[in-house]
Amino acid sequence: MEPTDLHPTDLQLARQALRDDSAFEALVRRHAAGVHRLAAGMVGPGAADDVVQEVFIAVHRGLKGFRGEAAFSTWLHRITLNACHRAIKGKGHPTVSLSDTAEPTAPHDPVRAGEQADLRARLAQALHTLPQDQREAVSLRELSGLDYAEIAAITGAELGTVKSRINRGRAALRDHLTKVGIVP
Template sequence: MTLSDSFSQLDDAALVRLAVRDERAFEVLVNRHAAGVHRLAASTVGSGAADDVVQEVFIAVHRGLKGFRGDAQFGTWLHRITLNACYKALQARQNIPFEGAPEPCAPHNPVNSSEQADIRDRLAAALQTLPPEQREAVSLREISGLDYAEIAAVTGAELGTVKSRINRGRAALREWLTQAGLKP
């Protein structure tokens, strides 16, 4: 068993403590959480900008590790950093003129990939119609898979408020997708 393998057996809290001085521990954190960060970023800013957001997130995490006190779970802190990076990217995009569609992903099956990309684009467009608080709560629940209490910790909202935002957001998404010709 290598040292990297032994790092992968540690929980996030232990890895965070080690990652302050050991890049291998940080690498394990990145590998463990990158896919989830990417899913959340892609749902918020679109797949074309998600890679840049993920990079910004882990740069911010690396810089902030020394100051991370552990008052919240690492995952909660990471989701907050991810959402902040997404909002920063969306703000920057508003100041830049639209230059065409996002760069497509390399498809394995062109027909299926095209249909999936269309559905993802419609869902991303639908998410953008939600008020920011609802979009954030729905994304954290449906894309990141956080439970209501974790979403409350990330957003700083009361548990009942989180449930209400998710319920209202789901209803609005269902209506938007139905009007767009998709069966939710």
């Protein structure tokens, strides 16, 4: 058995998913956490589950048109950003509630859990103060861990523009967080 049979690439799974639901399920398992992380950063944790569902419905419907010219992850991130933008436009400015934040696993420290939930909420709110292009770039870099070239491919922006957006976005986040009493 070939190593690629044991660990198929995204492109192999995408092609196989056209005729095999288990291949699509493997793609979802492989990418769901990253899509959720990006969505939570863009629309807030409360709306992220709906965005993730919308993303994978769109991916399933769009697999026939995926030619593999770009990386699957690039295509998936673009679909995720589009779904996030629709969620933001459809519901107005998202709000982040402490009740939307999952509690940490044991050992449970209620004080620390509350502090972490508050910090996550403030970070999410701070992200939403950024212009859309900076929020996208910072989220793709910090939440999805993508490199600058991947972000450029997803957003269609030049590499220098991506770097500039990330730098400006980080500076604006730092200023915003400092103003609300959080030392980054």
